[in-house]
Amino acid sequence: MDLFCFIECAKQSRSPEVLFDLLVSCSSEQGFSRVAYGALTDAEPTRRPEYLPAAVTVNFPSAWCERYAERRYNAIDPVVRRTTMQSAPFLWDQLAHKYQLQPGELRVLNEAKEAGLKHGVTVPLFGPFGQLSVASFASRFDDADPEYRLSRLNALAWQFHHAFAEIAPSSEGRCHMQVALSEREKDCLRWVEEGKSSWEIGVILRVSENTVNFHLKNAMRKLETNSRTYCVAKAIRLGLI
Structure with missing residues (x-):
């Protein structure tokens, strides 16, 4: 399924769960079947109880999710911590080269690989009023090439982000934008x-x-x-x- 098919299917979706399944299906075709999406700056994103804190939805391995939550890795996860410093998508594999990561941060990355998240891509997603959300894609394959897939995953993340905002419940209600472009x-x-x-x-x-x-x-x-x-x-x- 290419980006245009995703867009057309997303337009017809009225369920966050169905929309997320659609995103997983598309990213899986790129070799990245593990996906997480959530808000970093919103007060409280919509989520079901079994999902990780601060995530709208995620299909990472359940054992890893449990360990992540129990050990409160969100406080030291370099992917989460560095997202606020980025304006463009980035590769998990490059974090250690770009930053001087602390031992705890390296431990999170190494344990994630052991859990089956071999290579990852994270896309910062910006909204109005300084809102920041994030979509992460991970592959279970050792030979995955996240850099080659970066542009496609970036486009999928942004389209999903906008589609989700259109259908997800909000305390301010859904806004239908009327825009005229020249x-x-x-x-x-x-x-x-x-x-x-x-x-x-x-x-x-x-x-x-x-x-x-x-x-x-x-x-x-x-x-x-x-x-x-x-x-x-x-x-x-x-x-x-």
Whole structure:
């Protein structure tokens, strides 16, 4: 199932559980069948009692989840701790190289591998008013290549994040956004979807790079997003492009 099929199926889903199962199915095709999604800054995310604290849903091995909860690893988990420092997806395998991890942090990563989470990818997911959620994907295969799958998992995470926000219960109720994008803003977003840079889009549309950035910033403002990837995913889901 490609991203567009995921988007179409997500549009028809009205159940967080079904939506999560859909995400797992898609990520499994990329070799990453273990998924966790949750909010790091929201007061209390929607979750069922058996799930880990601070997670909306997770299908990590149950034995690992129990150990994680009992030993309160969320307080020293380097994936959780470093997510707040990131603005882009990152690989678990690179954490030890990028940061001087404490012994406890290294223990969490090593025990996760022993539990069957061999390689992982985490995607920080930003929302309005400084909200931060996170989606993590893990593989049970030693030869998994998370770097090669990074862009696909990133796109899936953002689309799931937006779809979940549309159907999950909220204390403020569900918000139906009415947005009108200009034709130029739509053109720019369509080319972002194709993986083009601002400079490349400028060449294609015969405008300056600054003009492209201007239109993209306007689209992001209208859709209340702070990343191009999320903006494209939201525009697609709302039927704007």
